[in-house]
Amino acid sequence: MAEILPFKAWRYNELLDNNIEELTSPLFDVVSAKQREALYRNSINSIHLSVPRSDSPADDAAVLLQDWKDKGILVQDPLPGIYVYYQYFRLPGSDKEYCRKGFICNIKAYDWSERVLLRHENTIPTAVNDRIELLEKTELNTSPTHGLYTDPEFILEPFMDESIKSPLYETEDYQGVRDVLAVIHDHTVIELFLRTLEDRQILLADGHHRYEGSLEYRKKMTSLNPEHTGYEAYNYHLMYLTNSEHDDLRILPTHRVLQQIDMSDEEFLQKLEAYFVITPKEDPYELNEVIIGKQWAFGLYLSGNSYKLRLRPEVHSQISWKFPDEVKDLDLTVMHYFIFERVLRVLREKQRDMAGLSYERNFTACIRKVDTGAARLALITNEVSMEQVKRVCHSGAIMPQKSTFFYPKVICGFLFGSIKEDEFITAPAACL
Structure with missing residues (x-):
């Protein structure tokens, strides 16, 4: 079903004085304002292409990209390859070192209706529009999205393990993760x-906005090209693929933070009681622990007071959204239906662009925002399991926005993928 291709990556010139860790950057949707300012100070850091800062960001990024090519700051690899990418990491409270194994390639930008590539969550429209414009002007994928394939036999891992012994790069990124990149040029292995x-x-798994940007760009270019064959460079998208059967695939929770609500604390709690068992807690820093392993349980930090919320099982059937059971059973569906729609009276279609709603992966940051007055309340949730992601994807439905946080994030700057016709390998036979 999935057509993938090797590619000739654009990479930083090895003769540059900068070390590669000085040139990498976080993805556009996770880079903080403070990180941005520090990275912008390096005039050739990858952030200038992935998150350009100007009044005409996409146009200026295109000009800058061509300038970097002309000056030899970026150089295209002479041979197409499959780029192996390993990330070694630890999680808080554990001494175990995990290793997420995968590889970067081009994949056809399949329409959702083709059921080759399956999504699991909603996107935010403004973010998609930004990605489309940047892709259209630069014809460059500045970072790979993250996709999952299922291979219980682990056919490809031995070849990746062998390749990673001779890395192109090895560095520690902003997350404290050790990133290692290698490349496979062997025709027989690429064919496998x-x-x-x-x-x-x-x-x-991750990168819904960037993938939708590629998908919309493909649709636009297809409509403009009467000689469309399906092999043009604009048909493809850069993706990091990992095996969903691997034990080291980790998904972290994404919490919800609200700046304000239009009711008193007492009224809010009273309305919640119709749907949840509410248990006061003394220590807000234990809210993420008291809900672990409990279905439909949440932590609530409201104006400096801590509560554990647990849905009353008998009300679950009240969910009227036309979703399959795989989606109705999710914690975040319960949260968005009973707390946002029933209690706060924000309809589902309005929640994606709800004013004052933000998404926070860092648990302690949620508590800090409420304590400092930057937010009125924080809703703490459990992580989504890999099996839940699979069930939702195969059901054809999608989760609420920002449901999953696959950790660690890939980084930007190791390589770039061009979709310019004269820089792209389009016919599969030409790669082998």
Whole structure:
């Protein structure tokens, strides 16, 4: 089902004085304002392409990209390859070192209706529009999105393990993660990668906005090209693929923070009681622990007071959204239906652009925002499991926005993927 291709990456010139860790940057949707300012000070950091800062960001990024190519700051690899990418990391409270194994390639930008690439959550429209414009002007994928394929036999891992012994780069990123990149040029091995993926569906783990940007760009270019064949460079998208069967695939929770609500604390709690058992807690820093492993349980930090919320099981059937059971059973569906729609009276279609609603991965940051007055309340949730992601994807439905946080994030700057016709390998046979 999934057509993938090797590619000739654009990478930083090895003769540059900068070390590669000085040139990498976080993805556009996770980079903080403070990180941005520090990274912008390096005139050739990758952030100038991925999150350009100007009045005409997409146009200026295109000019800058061409300038970097002309000056030899970026150089295209002479041979197409599959780029192996390993991330070694630890989680708080554990001494275990995890290793997420995967590889970066081009994949056809399949329409959702084709059921080759499956999504699991909603996107935010303004973010998609930004990505489309940047892609259209630069014809460059500045970072790979993250997709999952299922291979219980682990066919490709031995070849990736061998490749990673001779890395192109090895560095520690902003997350404290050790990132290692290598490349496979062997034609026989590349052919095995292509054959292994051709009968698989892909679940989109991270990068829904960037993927939708590529998808919309493909649709636009297809409509403008009467000679469209399906092999043009604009048909493809840069993706990091990992095996969903691997034990080291980690998903972290994404909490909700609200700046304000139009009711008193007492009224809010009273309305919640119709749906939840509310248990006061002394220590807000234990809210993430008291809900672990409990279905439909949340932590609430409201104006400096802590509560554990647990949905009354008998009200779950009241969910009237036309979703399959796989979605109705999710914690975040319960949160968004009973707390946002029923209590706060914000309809589902309005929640994606709800004023004052933000998403926070860092638990302690949620508490701090309420304590400093930057927010009125924080809703703490459990992580979504890999099995839940699979069930939702295969059901054809989608989760609420910002449901998953696959950790660690890939970084930007190791490589770039061009979709310019004269810089792209389009026919599969030409790659082998």
